[in-house]
Amino acid sequence: MEIAFPFNLNNQGLVATTDYNQHIYQMIEQILFTMPGERVNLPSFGCGLQRLVFTTNMEIVAVTQAMVQAALSQWLGDVIQVAMVEVRAEDSKVTIWIEYAILISQERYRVKFEC
Numbered sequence: 001m002e003i004a005f006p007f008n009l010n011n012q013g014l015v016a017t018t019d020y021n022q023h024i025y026q027m028i029e030q031i032l033f034t035m036p037g038e039r040v041n042l043p044s045f046g047c048g049l050q051r052l053v054f055t056t057n058m059e060i061v062a063v064t065q066a067m068v069q070a071a072l073s074q075w076l077g078d079v080i081q082v083a084m085v086e087v088r089a090e091d092s093k094v095t096i097w098i099e100y101a102i103l104i105s106q107e108r109y110r111v112k113f114e115c
Contacts, residue, residue: 005030024079024102025111031071032096032113047071049115052087052094061087068096079103 002023004016018026034046047068052060065087072082084099096113 020104021102021107021109024076025109027076027079028072028098028100028111029113031075032068033115045075049094049096049113052089052115061089064094068098072098072100083108 001017002020004018005023005026008016010016031045032047032049035048035050036046037043039045047064049064049068052064065085068087069082069085072080072085080100080102082098082100084097086097088095094115097110098113099108099110101108
């Protein structure tokens with residue numbers, strides 16, 4: 001079992017936990033939605049996707065795909081293998097599709113994040 005994100009307590013007042021696959025999903029979520037410089041001891045951690053919410057420029061979308069791919073490889077490269085990252089910016093919504101495999105089990109996932 002892994003510590004759940006965001007940090008909270010369960011019904012017994014103990015630190016909440018989650019299974020390994022959900023923990024990986026939560027780590028991906030942390031990378032995507034943390035602004036670089038937000039973590040004191042890890043200033044390069046994160047992607048800062050919130051900056052793209054009102055952007056529709058296709059060049060920025062392409063750069064964001066590369067940025068997300070690089071961040072996931074840097075911070076989770078020893079846990080997952082990213083097969084695909086797709087970013088879409090429409091109106092005031094950014095949608096990110098990520099396909100990845102968990103290295104230890106080879107289970108494949110396709111997840112969607114929106115901001």
